Amino acid sequence: MYPLVEPALKSDGFTRVSVINFTCYTHLQCNRGPSPTCLDWSEICNGQIDYVDSEIDEEHCWQLELNECNDDEYRCTNGQCIQRSFVRDDTRTSECTDGSDEVRINVEQQNKFRTLSPSFEVKDSTCSFSFLTNSCIETRKDLLLEAIDSIKDSSISEECWVACRRVMNAYFQDKILWLMICHNNPHIEIINKICPDMFYISHVPFLFGHIYLVHTRDDSKIFANEYFQPLYLCYTNSHYDEFFFHQPKIFFDNKTCFRSKVAMTIMITAITWQLNYYPLVFGFYKQLKGYNSVINYAPEMCNRSNMYQCMNSRKCIPVNRLMDTVNDCPQRDDANMAFINTAALTKQLKSYFKCEISNKYIHQSSVADRKCNCEVHPFKWCEDESLDITYARKNISFQTICDGFTELFPIMIEERNEMDETECELWSCNNIYTRCDGL
Structure with a gap:
């Protein structure tokens, strides 16, 4: 390095x-x-x-x-x-x-x-x-x-490339300049006359090493009305066909292309069109991740005890990825305990976080993620979030015994619920916590 x-x-x-x-x-x-x-x-x-x-x-x-x-x-x-x-x-x-x-x-x-x-x-x-x-x-x-x-698309001219970039970037950097370009500048005319019907936003893939982002010439006209046409996502393999099954497809440069039917109102969050498109592309990344398969395992590999076979798919993943809040399988069955083979899940439980009171296991990535997965009723607190409170609730402390406040969650001992305030009348305490000093 x-x-x-x-x-x-x-x-x-x-x-x-x-x-x-x-x-x-x-x-x-x-x-x-x-x-x-x-x-x-x-x-x-x-x-x-x-x-x-x-x-x-x-x-x-x-x-x-x-x-x-x-x-x-x-x-x-x-x-x-x-x-x-x-x-x-x-x-x-x-x-x-x-x-x-x-x-x-x-x-x-x-x-x-x-x-x-x-x-x-x-x-x-x-x-x-x-x-x-x-x-x-x-x-x-x-x-x-x-x-x-x-990286310019090699199929379009430099003039088309420059015109597209100037129109798009001008909107986010200066709205007045953008209006001048759209109505008083030849860049829109250049795009209409010189640019092809479809062209790559970049001539290198944006997602997973093989998904390209593609614009059309008409997108520039729609852009003038403050709308983004959703991007075309184009690829050469068939991994993602199931995700786009109900959407119309077209073919471009020997690639299959899909995009949503609904245009989006422009939300200005950055000064360049690249950074405004970034959240949209990131959303596609999370949706398509389950369909992406870099490693093509042989059937005997997927049958190993430390691998999980995704439903209705040739894709398999390590069992440690089960229930990790990331959808690695196309059908998202790796995130649904009801679909997971008991043997595969049992093997992983030793690595999971156990919610003792709720009597359930969750993936380590779900701990302290600001989402309550193990709520304790009726106390309205989460075993997997406030770990310091959880420790205090589950472990008795000498200083808190019979101090007039219930800190310990009930523990079943010989079929009885015991707490830090149980039978305190039998244990008379005379200390600074149980008497008033007159101040």
């Missing part, structure tokens, strides 16, 4: 990501896109093809997918094994490079992690903030987005 730009380390030991600091993995020589983009180590075996002209970054990743850990070890989502004693031991330090052994951090903490963490911690971890990269350095996403957008 080598740095594209030397890091700026402040006196407090933290790296500010306003200074670009990237590394490149140089042991795989393929085309990641136009300079200065390159392959980051975190993009190897991340479940999608990141090279433009090769699949080498995902070539041997099946070995990680099939990796099994010892009984005293915890299997990270990425297949790495760590000692089970390290799980949930420190939210600030993760032994799994993907952070799956610790409580998921919220958005505010994510921003702090990306901007104030020591540089080695950011560079040595993987994050799932973007579909473009697994790097925890957010500015890498912006660099990749700009680089992908800079």
